[in-house]
Amino acid sequence: MSKTYFDETHCAIGHPKSTFMQWMLTVDHKRIGLMYAAVIFTFFFVAVAVAFTLRLELFAPGQQFLDPNTYNQVFTLHGVIMVFLFIIPGIPAVFGNIVMPLMIGAKDVSFPRLNWFTFWLYIFGALIALSSLWTGNGFADTGWTFYAPYSLNTDTNVITTLVAAFVLGMASILTGLNFIVTIHRLRAPGMDFFKMPLFVWGIYATAWIQLLATPVVGITLVLAILEKTFGIGIFDPAKGGDPILFEHLFWIYSHPAVYLMILPAFGIMSEIIPAFSRREVFGYRTIALSSAAIAGIGYLVWGHHLFTSGMSDIAKVIFSFLTFLVAIPTGIKFYDWVATMYKGKIILSVPMLWALGTMITFVIGGLTGVTIAMVGPDIHLQDTYYTVAHFHYAMLGGVVFLFFAGLHYWFPLVTGKMYPEGKAKIAFYLNFIGFNVLWFPMFIAGYQGMPRRYFDYLPEFEIYHQVAFFGAVIFISGLVYMFYVLIKAWKNGEPSGTNPWNATTLEWHLPTSPPPLENHTKVPYVDFRPYEYHHGEPVVKFDLKTMKRID
Amino acid sequence: MLTNYKTLKAGYYKVLIGLLVLTTITFVQPYMFMLDSTFGIQMLIGAVKAWIILMYYMHLKGEKLIGWTVIFAVALVVVFFAIVVVDVEHFQYKDASHITSQELDVTHTTSHEK
Amino acid sequence: MSHEYVPEIAVDRDGKEHEVQGWQGDFYGGKLGFWLFMLTEVMMFGAMFLVLTYYFSLHPADFLEASSELNVLLGGTNTVVLLISALTMGLGLLKMRNGDIAGAKLMIWATIILALLFLGIKAVEWTNEYQHGVFLGLDALQSGNEHSKPFGQILFFGMYFTMTGLHGFHIIIGIGLMLWLLKRINAGKVSTEHHILHFNIALYWDLVHLIWVFVFPYFYMIGAGDVVGGVINAH
Numbered sequence: 001m002s003k004t005y006f007d008e009t010h011c012a013i014g015h016p017k018s019t020f021m022q023w024m025l026t027v028d029h030k031r032i033g034l035m036y037a038a039v040i041f042t043f044f045f046v047a048v049a050v051a052f053t054l055r056l057e058l059f060a061p062g063q064q065f066l067d068p069n070t071y072n073q074v075f076t077l078h079g080v081i082m083v084f085l086f087i088i089p090g091i092p093a094v095f096g097n098i099v100m101p102l103m104i105g106a107k108d109v110s111f112p113r114l115n116w117f118t119f120w121l122y123i124f125g126a127l128i129a130l131s132s133l134w135t136g137n138g139f140a141d142t143g144w145t146f147y148a149p150y151s152l153n154t155d156t157n158v159i160t161t162l163v164a165a166f167v168l169g170m171a172s173i174l175t176g177l178n179f180i181v182t183i184h185r186l187r188a189p190g191m192d193f194f195k196m197p198l199f200v201w202g203i204y205a206t207a208w209i210q211l212l213a214t215p216v217v218g219i220t221l222v223l224a225i226l227e228k229t230f231g232i233g234i235f236d237p238a239k240g241g242d243p244i245l246f247e248h249l250f251w252i253y254s255h256p257a258v259y260l261m262i263l264p265a266f267g268i269m270s271e272i273i274p275a276f277s278r279r280e281v282f283g284y285r286t287i288a289l290s291s292a293a294i295a296g297i298g299y300l301v302w303g304h305h306l307f308t309s310g311m312s313d314i315a316k317v318i319f320s321f322l323t324f325l326v327a328i329p330t331g332i333k334f335y336d337w338v339a340t341m342y343k344g345k346i347i348l349s350v351p352m353l354w355a356l357g358t359m360i361t362f363v364i365g366g367l368t369g370v371t372i373a374m375v376g377p378d379i380h381l382q383d384t385y386y387t388v389a390h391f392h393y394a395m396l397g398g399v400v401f402l403f404f405a406g407l408h409y410w411f412p413l414v415t416g417k418m419y420p421e422g423k424a425k426i427a428f429y430l431n432f433i434g435f436n437v438l439w440f441p442m443f444i445a446g447y448q449g450m451p452r453r454y455f456d457y458l459p460e461f462e463i464y465h466q467v468a469f470f471g472a473v474i475f476i477s478g479l480v481y482m483f484y485v486l487i488k489a490w491k492n493g494e495p496s497g498t499n500p501w502n503a504t505t506l507e508w509h510l511p512t513s514p515p516p517l518e519n520h521t522k523v524p525y526v527d528f529r530p531y532e533y534h535h536g537e538p539v540v541k542f543d544l545k546t547m548k549r550i551d
Numbered sequence: 552m553l554t555n556y557k558t559l560k561a562g563y564y565k566v567l568i569g570l571l572v573l574t575t576i577t578f579v580q581p582y583m584f585m586l587d588s589t590f591g592i593q594m595l596i597g598a599v600k601a602w603i604i605l606m607y608y609m610h611l612k613g614e615k616l617i618g619w620t621v622i623f624a625v626a627l628v629v630v631f632f633a634i635v636v637v638d639v640e641h642f643q644y645k646d647a648s649h650i651t652s653q654e655l656d657v658t659h660t661t662s663h664e665k
Numbered sequence: 666m667s668h669e670y671v672p673e674i675a676v677d678r679d680g681k682e683h684e685v686q687g688w689q690g691d692f693y694g695g696k697l698g699f700w701l702f703m704l705t706e707v708m709m710f711g712a713m714f715l716v717l718t719y720y721f722s723l724h725p726a727d728f729l730e731a732s733s734e735l736n737v738l739l740g741g742t743n744t745v746v747l748l749i750s751a752l753t754m755g756l757g758l759l760k761m762r763n764g765d766i767a768g769a770k771l772m773i774w775a776t777i778i779l780a781l782l783f784l785g786i787k788a789v790e791w792t793n794e795y796q797h798g799v800f801l802g803l804d805a806l807q808s809g810n811e812h813s814k815p816f817g818q819i820l821f822f823g824m825y826f827t828m829t830g831l832h833g834f835h836i837i838i839g840i841g842l843m844l845w846l847l848k849r850i851n852a853g854k855v856s857t858e859h860h861i862l863h864f865n866i867a868l869y870w871d872l873v874h875l876i877w878v879f880v881f882p883y884f885y886m887i888g889a890g891d892v893v894g895g896v897i898n899a900h
Binding site for chain 3: 106107108109110111112114173177178180181182184185186188189190211212213214215216218219220222223226230231232233234236238239240241242245249252522523524525527547548549
C-alpha cells in the first residue's frame with residue numbers, strides 16, 4: 001500500500017533489476033517528469049551562469065575579458081539553452097508530465113513508451129547542442145534566431161546547433177501529441193472539457209502549438225541546413241533567395257512558442273489563485289477559452305518581429321492590429337484572477353507569493369509588449385534593451401516565476417515533503433527584488449538607445465549596466481538559495497500529507513504522498529467542477545481508498 | 552472477420568479507377584485544354600484527388616474529431632499562405648530589391664502586368 | 666508492462682457504472698495520435714509549398730521554363746506506381762481486418778516492391794539531371810558563374826531536389842516501417858484483433874501518396890505543354 005512511484009516502476013524494455021536502469025527505462029509519467037526537471041534546471045543554471053558572464057563583461061564599457069566574437073557566441077549559447085533546452089520543454093515536460101495525468105484521473109499518458117522515447121530524444125538533442133560547443137569552428141554566433149543570411153555565411157558551427165534545435169523540436173512535437181491524445185482519451189468518466197482543471201486547459205492549448213507550429217520551424221531549420229550543405233539557394237540572396245522569408249517561417253513558430261511557454265504558466269496561476277483564496281475561480285469558462293483564444297490568435301501575430309526587417313507596410317499594420325488582440329484574452333485572465341481573490345480567504349503561502357509577484361512582473365512585461373507591438377514605437381525600440389527587458393519580464397518574470405510557483409505548489413505532491421515556509425519566502429523576496437533591479441534599468445537604457453547584443457556601449461549607459469549587475473547578483477543568490485532550500489527539504493523535510501493546501505483538484509486526492517505507481521487507487525467519477533469551495537473549505541471530499549465521494 | 556469484405560474491396564478498386572482517371576486528366580491537360588490556367592487546373596485536380604484519398608483510403612469519412620483537427624491544420628496553412636501573399640504583393644520596394652529586380656526579361660514584365 | 670489490462674469501472678453517486686478508458690489497447694487513441702503526427706507532416710510540407718509558391722509568384726516564367734525541363738514520363742510513371750501502391754496497401758489492411766494474414770503480408774510485400782520501383786525511377790531521373798548539369802552543388806545552381814541559371818530556376822531546382830528528396834526520404838522510412846510491420850506480424854504482435862500498427866502504417870503510406878499528389882503537378886506539370894500561363898516556352 002505505501003509503495004510510491006519511487007519504489008516501483010514500469011519499464012519500456014524488460015524489467016532490469018538495478019534502480020538506475022529502472023530510472024533510465026521508466027515509462028512512468030511522474031518519473032519522466034522528474035528527470036526532465038533535473039535536466040532542465042541543470043541547463044537553466046548553466047544558462048544563468050553564461051548570462052552572468054555577459055553581465056560581468058558589460059559591467060564597464062570597453063573590453064574586459066571577453067572578445068567581441070566570444071561575446072556573440074556566449075549570448076547565442078545563453079539564448080539557445082534558455083529557449084530550446086529550458087523554457088520550451090519547461091512546464092509541459094515537467095508539470096505537464098507529472099501533474100496533468102493526475103489531474104484528469106489517468107493512470108499514465110496515452111503513449112507511455114513514446115513519452116520515454118521523447119525524453120531520450122530531448123537528451124539526444126541536448127547532447128548535440130552541447131557537442132557543437134567543442135566541435136567545428138566553435139559555437140554558433142548568430143543569436144538563437146539563426147537569421148539568414150548571416151547564419152548561412154558564418155563559419156561557426158551553426159549546422160550542429162540547427163540539427164539540435166530540430167531534434168529538440170521533434171521532442172516537443174511528440175510531447176504535445178501525447179498530451180492531446182491523453183486529454184482527449186483518458187479523462188476520468190464524467191469529466192468533460194469544462195470540468196477539467198485550468199492547468200490542463202493550458203497544457204491542451206500549448207500542446208496544439210507544439211504540434212502545429214513546431215514543424216514549420218523544423219522544416220525551416222532543415223532548409224537552412226540544406227542551404228549550408230548544398231546551397232539550395234532558398235534563403236541566400238546571392239541566388240535569389242529571400243532572407244525575410246526565413247524570418248517569416250522562423251517566427252511562424254517562434255512567436256507562438258512564447259504562448260506555448262506562457263499558457264501552461266497561466267494554468268499554474270489558475271490553480272494557485274483559487275487554492276490559496278479558498279474560493280471558486282471566477283469565470284472558469286472565460287479563463288479556459290481565453291487559453292484557446294491566445295493559442296489561436298498567437299498563430300497570426302508573428303510578423304511583429306519583422307517591423308524593421310523590410311516587410312510591406314500593410315502587413316505591418318495587420319500584424320500590429322492582430323498583436324493587440326492577444327492582450328484581450330490575457331487581460332480577461334488577469335481580471336478573472338483578481339476577481340477570484342476578491343472576498344476570498346487569501347493565504348499568503350509561498351506558491352501564492354510567487355503567483356502574486358508574477359502578477360506584477362508579468363503585467364509590466366505584457367504592457368511593455370503592447371508598446372512595441374505598435375509599429376511606430378517599435379521602429380525606435382526594436383532590438384534595444386527595452387525589448388530585452390520586455391521579454392525577460394514576460395518570460396522570466398512570467399513563465400519562470402510561475403514555474404517556480406508551481407515548483408513550490410506541487411513540491412509536496414512530488415516529494416511527499418514540505419519545505420520550510422519562512423526560508424522559501426526569503427528566497428522569493430531575494431528573487432523578486434533581484435529580478436526587478438536586474439531588468440528594470442534596461443527599460444530606461446533601451447528607451448535611451450542602448451542596442452541589444454552589443455559587446456560595448458557608450459559611457460552614459462554605464463549606470464544602468466552596473467545597477468543591473470547588482471540586481472543579477474541578488475537574483476542569482478536568490479535562485480541558488482531557493483533550490484538549496486528545496487533540495488534540503490526533499491532530504492530532511494517534514495512529511496506533507498496528501499493535501500497540504502486544502503486544494504480541490506484530483507491530484508490532491510491520491511492515496512499516498514508521494515503518489516503510488518498507478519496513481520489513484522480507483523478512477524473517480526467526476527461530477528463536480530474543479531474548484532468548489534464553500535466558506536473556505538473544499539466541497540468535494542473523497543474516500544481515498546475507494547475514490548467515492550463522501551461529502 | 553468482415554461481413555462486408557467484398558463491398559469494401561470493390562470500393563478500393565472504384566477509388567483507384569477514379570484516381571487513375573483524374574491522373575490521366577493531369578497528364579493530358581497541359582497539351583489539350585485550358586492552357587492558360589494550367590497551374591490552377593493542376594492544383595484543383597490535386598485537391599480533388601487529395602479529398603478522395605483522405606475520405607476513402609484514409610477513412611476520414613465519419614471521423615468527427617480527427618476531421619476537425621485536419622481542417623484546423625489545413626486552414627492554418629491557408630492562413631499562413633494568405634498572410635505571406637499579402638505581404639509579398641504589397642512590398643513597396645520591389646523594384647529596388649536585389650532579388651526581384653535582377654531579371655529584366657519576361658519575368659519582370661509579367662509580374663508587373665497583372 | 667506485459668500485464669493483462671482489465672478495464673476499470675468508475676461508479677458515480679447514483680451507483681451507475683462507467684467504464685474507464687485506459688491507455689492500453691486504445692485503438693482510437695492510437696489512430697488519433699497518428700493523425701496528429703500526420704498533421705505535423707502537413708505543416709512541414711505546407712511550409713515548403715509556401716516557400717515554393719512565394720518564389721513562383723516572384724519568378725513565374727523561370728518556374729515554367731524550369732518545370733518544362735523535368736521528365737514528365739518518369740515522374741508520371743512514378744505517380745501511377747504510387748497510386749497502385751496505395752491500393753495494395755489498402756487491400757493489405759482490408760485482408761488483415763478480414764483475418765487473411767497471408768494475403769495481408771503478400772500485399773505489404775507488393776507495396777514494398779512498388780516503393781522500391783519508385784525509388785529506382787527516382788534515381789534514374791536524378792542521374793539524368795546530374796548528367797545534364799542540373800543538380801545541387803553543380804555550377805548551374807550556383808550564382809555568379811557562366812553556367813548559372815537565372816534566380817527563379819535556381820530556386821525552382823533547389824526546391825525540386827529538396828522536396829522530392831524529402832519525399833523520397835519518407836518513402837525510405839515507409840519501406841522500413843513496412844519491413845518492421847512484417848516482422849511484428851510474423852511475431853504475432855499484429856493480428857486481426859490488434860492491428861493498430863498496420864492501420865497507422867497504411868495511413869502513413871497514404872500520406873506519402875497524398876504529398877506526391879501535390880508535389881508531382883507543382884513541379885512536373887505546371888510547365889508542361891506548349892503554351893503555358895500566356896508565355897510561349899523557349900523550345
